[in-house]
Amino acid sequence: MDALLHSLVFYILAFIVLGSAAYTAFSANLVRAAFSLLFTFFGLAGLYIYLGADFVGISQVIIYVGGILVLLLFGVMFTTNVSGQGTEKQTLQMKWGILFLVVLFLLLIPIAFITPWSVMPDAGSKALESSVSPIGVGLLTKYLLPFEIASLLLLIALIGAVVIARGEPKVRAEAAKEDTSAL
Amino acid sequence: MAVGLEHCLVVSISLFLLGVFIVMTQRNGIRVLMGIELILNAANLNLIAFNRFLPNTDVNGSIFAVFVIILAAAEAAVALAIVLAIYQQFSTVNLDEISSMKH
Amino acid sequence: MGNVESLSYFVPELILTVAILIVLFADMFGMERGGFDLPGGAALLGSILALISHVWLYSQPATMLFEGMIAHDMFSAFFRGFFLLCTVVVTLMTMYSMEVIHLKKGEFYSILLSICIGMCLVASAQNLIMIYLALELMSLGSYILAGFSRRIGRSEEASLKFVLYGGVSTGVMLFGLSLLYGLTGSTDFSAIQQVLISSEKGIDLTAFTIFLLILVGVGYKIAAVPFHFWAPDVYEGSPTPITAFLSVASKGTGFALLIRLFYSTLLTRSPAGGFWVEVGDIDIDWTFHLAVISALTMTIGNLGAISQNNLKRLLAYSGIAHAGYLLMGVCLLTDVGLQAVIFYLVVYLFTNLAAFLVVIIMVDTQDEEGMNGVRGLWARTPIVAVAMTICLFSLIGLPPTAGFVGKYYLFVALLQGKLYWLAIVGVLNTVVSLYYYARIVKAMFFEPTYTEEPIRVHPVYAGLLTALVVPVLYFGIFWDSLARYARYCASLITY
Amino acid sequence: MHTYELLAWLILAFPLLAFVIQIFFGKRLPRQGDWVPVAAICCSLFFGLILFFMVIVGEHDPNFVFQVSYPWFSGGSLQFDWGFHIDNLTAVMILVVTVVSSVVHIYSLGYMQGEDFYDRFFAYLSLFSFSMLLLVLCDNLFILYISWELVGVSSYLLIGFYFWKHSAADACKKAFITTRVGDVFFFIGILMVVLYIGEFNYTKVFEAVAHGELTGWVLTIAVVCLFGGAVGKSAQFPLHVWLPDAMEGPTPVSALIHAATMVAAGVYMVGRLFPIFSASPAAMLVVAYIGLITAFFAATIAITQTDIKRVLAYSTVSQLGYMVTALGVGAYTAGLYHLMTHAFFKALLFLGSGSVIHAVHTNEMPSMGGLKKKMPITFWTMLIATLAISGVPFFSGFGSKDAILAASLEFGMTHWLHMPIFLGLLLGAGITAFYMFRLIFLTFFGEAREPKRYDHAHESPYSMTVPLMILAGLSVIGGFGLYGGLWFNHLVVPPVIGDAAHHAAEGHGAHGSALAHYGAMALSILFATGGILLSYLVYYKKKISAEAVAGRFPVLYNLSFHKYWVDELYGKTVIAFVMWFRMVLARFDNKVVDGIVNATAPALRGVSSFSGAWDKYVVDGLVNLIAIVVQAVGAVSTLIQSGVIQNYLMKVGIAVGAILLLHNFILRIF
Secondary structure (H helix, E strand, O other), X not given: OHHHHHHHHHHHHHHHHHHHHHHHHHOOOHHHHHXXXXXXXXXXXXXXXXXXXXHHHXXXXXXXXXXXXXXXXXXXXXXXXXXXXXXXXXXXXHHXXXXXXXXXXXXXXXXXXXXXXXXXXXXXXXXOOOOHHHHHHHHHOOOHHHHHHHHHHHHHHHHHHHHHHOOOHHHHHHHHHHHHHHO | OOOOHHHHHHHHHHHHHHHHHHHHHEOEHHHHHHHHHHHHHHHHHHHHHHHHHOOOOOOHHHHXXXXXXXXXXXXXXXXXXXXXXXXXXXXXXXXXXXOOOOO | OOHHHHHHHHXXXXXXXXXXXXXXXXXXXXXXXXXXXXXXXXXXXXHHHHHHHHHHHOOOOOEEEOOOOEEEOHHHHHHHHHHHHHHHHHHHHHHOOOOEOHXXXXXXXXXXXXXXXXXXXXXXXXXXXXXXXXXXXXXXXXXXXXXXXXXHHHHHHHHHHHHHHHHHHHHHHHHHHHHHHHHHOOOEHHHHHHHHHOOOOOXXXXXXXXXXXXXXXXXXXXXXXOOOOHHHHHHHHOOHHHHHHHHHHHHHHHHHHHHHHHHHHHEEEOOOOOEEEEOOOOOOOHHHHHHHHHHHHXXXXXXXXXXXXEHHHHHHHHXXXXXXXXXXXXXXXXXXXXXXXXXXXXXXHHHHHHHHHHHHHXXXXXXXXXXXXXXXXXXXXXXXXXXXXXXXXXXXXXXXXXXXXXXXHHHHHHHHOOOHHHHHHHHHHHHXXXXXHHHHHHHHHHOOOOOOOOOOOOHHHHHHHHHHHHHHHHHHHOOHHHHHHHHHHOOOOOO | OOHHHHHHHHHHHHHHHHHHHHHHHHHHOHHHHOHHHHHHHHHHHHHHHHHHHHHHHHHOOOOOEEEEEEEEEEEOOXXXXXXXXXXXHHHHHHHHHXXXXXXXXXXXXXXXXXXXXXXXXXXXXXXXXXXXXXXXXXXXXXXXHHHHHHXXXXXXXXXXXXXXXXXXXXXXXXXXXHHHHHHHHHHXXXXXXXXXXXXXXXXXXXXXXXXXXXXXXXXXXXXXXXXXXXHHHOOXXXXXXXXXXXXXOOHHHHHHHHXXXXXXXXXXXXXXXXXXHOOOHHHHHHHHHHHHHHHHHHHHHHHHOOEHHHHHHHHHHHHHHHHHHHHHOOOHHHHHHHHHHHHHHHHHHHHHHHHHHHHHOOXXXXXXXXXXXXXXXXXXXXXXXXXXXXXXXXXXXXXXXXXXXXXXXXXXXXXXXXXXXXXXXHHHHHHHHHHHHHXXXXXXXXXXXXXXXXXXXXXOOHHHXXXXXXXXXXXXXXXXXXXXXXXXXXXXXXXXXXXXXXXXXXXXXXXXXXXXXXXXXXXXXXXXXXXXXXXXXXXXXXXXXXXXHHHHOHHHHHHHHOHHHHHHXXXXXXHHHHHHHHHHHHHHHXXXXXXXXXXXXXXXXXXXXXXXXXXXXXXXXXXXXXXXXXXXXXXXXXHOOOOOHHHHHHHHHHHHHXXXXXXXXXXXXX
């Protein structure tokens, strides 16, 4: 009974994740698609926690839901006329895409089953203790260099995002004029 | 039926393919970014699932996943900045209309 | 080696990191000082100091650093020198180029230097997390720099295509890496290799799928067919110094990544020495698959270049073709092949940077990237025309340029590896490439120009061009030292 | 560094440096930089003289060889080196090349004054000097071939110097293509030698041949192929057609390249590789007969030509035939000696004719006449050269030509069957004397046939006459090298390597017996005098009318005047065939390619720009075929570059899917 409940949680979470992701893929409305992504991310966070990765789950909620998704929504708001949706075609090369989806699914799913993964025989009983402390220790010992590099990367992303998004009206106008004259 | 590694893999592969599918078929640049996020999340799900089911006791998979999340955030920031710059320039984020360079 | 002791091996990267900060500060204070590009100067100084300290590190024995995150071996040392040299040249190019927006130079250089750090780390990484992180560091920087051009519309289009294409490719690669982690339970290359060596039968399909998924990311970096689509568009739209950087350093990173990742996980060094074999019971003909990709890459690249009129686009396609040539050496899985690849990369560095420098001169002096820019160049500035001719000869592979020697080593390696069909494809491709390179030479020397007015080449550019072309000729005649060096550098750390 | 090594470096470095400076900065230097190459070649001359005296006087050893080689690279089992090989022959050749080259450089200062591309002319001269010196100094077949081609390229540039003139453009193309035919054989020859012996270095190759590593018919074919190179470069029958046309180049070029140095490269090559050649008696006979045919036929053509430079050109071809024949009959010393003396007096003749042309602005001898008074220095120096080439005693040509005749007579005496060689050469010597004096009489004697030109004529400036006088002096004293018994005939002897080559060389007999020697000498003087006398009667005294003789023997006259129709023969056969073949290709092109092209839209675009250019197809034939196909394929291949990012990603995805499908399923099933 307990095991069944255990499984049921997984299936529900998986359904939320895949269903909302599919909605994102096929929905005609951009804003709705973005919001359905919220469920995907939450579902994934739940799956992570279900799989014993509590720290990653929390990070997922904070960064993805709190950061990336908000960013995406801002992007949607900035660039889309929200009310005037629906007349424009949203997709392209749909037939090929679906063909790709089906064929690749048939090709990749067998990989999950035929590969002799070295799975622990009694995985279910692996102690579900908090992973926060081992991750913290790992980040400051073995993974110290990647940790530092990640900080450099964030710095660069910060600078880069600012540089690109910050308008330089004078330069832009001038350059645009030049560009059209070059054409 | 007890949940095993295979179940997780099926979810992650589906998620991955949906992400790639979005990237290929959506005209809107921001949706393409959503697709990329799905791909990264699929990989993360893989990492977490393997970390859970493989016989090691370390947390390498989780640490990998943490890094991936950080990277995804950075990449999303940069990509969105570029998309916004494109919108200023072309007044559209439909990627098929932004194809002045070809052949 | 522990984290603290490793720092002494990490001096070049540390210098670059300090330089990044100095550049950012210099940007805040120094732009008005008599027109001198202070951030550029700081970046140049930093990268040169890093190069010097790198040379000083050369004599150190091969070892693992930072708890096994990265390795210091001849291979990584070679690539670090390669990237640093590239950075120095591109910094110099940018300092005097009109193409990059002047108001944002500080950001530009700091990002350039951080890309360089990322590249060095890719070439030396020994861990999946490290390699992915380093790759993203350099990719992210490249996306941003591609958008730095003065020609607003095209540059942003390039940037957008780059970031989406790159994001998807690295995402797919990450998926492959996660499966590799799942297959072996470890992120360290050494452990992965050990597990695979002792693995049981039945993982062929998985191994191949993982390889293919990873290849999407790697192939995108080296612009190999069928992952090359971004290259022409991005090369055309980016500011030319960045195009040069992408075409040389970024491609170099791709090859470093491919060799590092592929040779130290899915392959193992044969006990007989001199070549690599697939690990454990995996029975996949890697050579064949890579060889097909190589043949496709060079063919599509060369054919695509034929009908181009924009020089940057033409060089982009030519870069694709050269990725194909380089893959010929990689797919052999032999020491000789690796040696040929490293030799060719050095040649490619000098030749391609010089060719792009000529394009930069064209763009700066007449705002023209097309064939019109080089028409009648001989009459207007003979030195540049001669330098470009030497570069093109080297790209074709004609003696007495280094390109000839590079191709010679590649083909010798192919023949030794008994990959005759690929050698034939390679030779045919060289013949095709003759056509479009010769078109440029013809335009420079024999076609009339709309003006006879001489072009004034900035003395720094003239000096840089000479410094890049002289090695092309020198190694075309006395290549023994370089060949020996390449053999020396073709050694990866083994466990 | 050894002194010789240093000297060799210096000799080579100056012209190369001058070339680089001149090509890049020539236009901007004062006087268009003409002084740079002149100074450079004078430096080379200076060091060349030092080298010459150190080797010839200092060493005074017939077997002296100095070798130094630098490793270059190794390709597979072959080791490619480069280096210097200095022996007596090298020293003599260095002397000849540097002397003639510097004289011509100085002469060009006057002759080329005010021409367009003056600076570039000197750059080309320097390049040529460098290549020729490299050819002489190098120590292996590989570098020999490279410098051989370099010489060809610089010659091409110099012949086509007046590239705006159709005739010059045609001539340089003809020269290049014709010599390429020879070069292909040469290349095959080198390949054969290297394939069988595995070495490039002269000495090692010679030793290997001496040890019999390359024998029998393979050796014969290899030698004949090697000789093919000489046939092209030294304008031997049947590839001699390019040399007379090459006279379209500026006259100093004709003097330097097409009289004294480059055309002698073939002879030099035969001499340098003599140990290989002499190992194959059969091939040596081929060499001798080709030389004989060339010597005799060219001489008969020269009789009727009216263009002064063409007469000299055919005379050059003929004299080169003498040298080749001499080497063919084993007279190594005599052949190479003639090379040296000929270089001096033929350069002089050309420069003299250049001086005349400079004065009267025409090449046609019938328009000249009576120039003796107007141009005394030119006349006297040219007379000396003419006496030398005619084989009059006490002039240089006498000694060398007599030695050749003696050697061929001796060869004929041991092998009676081959007596025609001697007879042909002897008769040729008489004809040479005849047409050379014809040239002198027509140009300098008699009344002025075109007074306007005559009045305008004047002696050339010193920069042109001084070189003439220097060469005149050399044409006289050059003769004492052999008959003064000073040095040549016992220093420049066939290299002795192993036993086989030694015997072969001895068997041919390089030193004539007394009978052959004096007999040949007497006959040669007799024929030379006869030729001069006849010429005197016909063209000076007008006792015999040339027109009448020509009228009496129209067939012979026409044969000679039309150069035996060799050019026309080539035109009707080889060139006609090529043109026909091009036509066929063009038709094919037009039909088949259009078909392919119409099938694809992008290709159609490529072709439409070429439409209406049927002529172009005919002319450019195969090249266009390839170009169009390649263009079309290129256009198609870039069509996949749609510019839409999702489309790119879709293609990547489909490619990945296809690979996976193929590898994981389809290939597994089958």
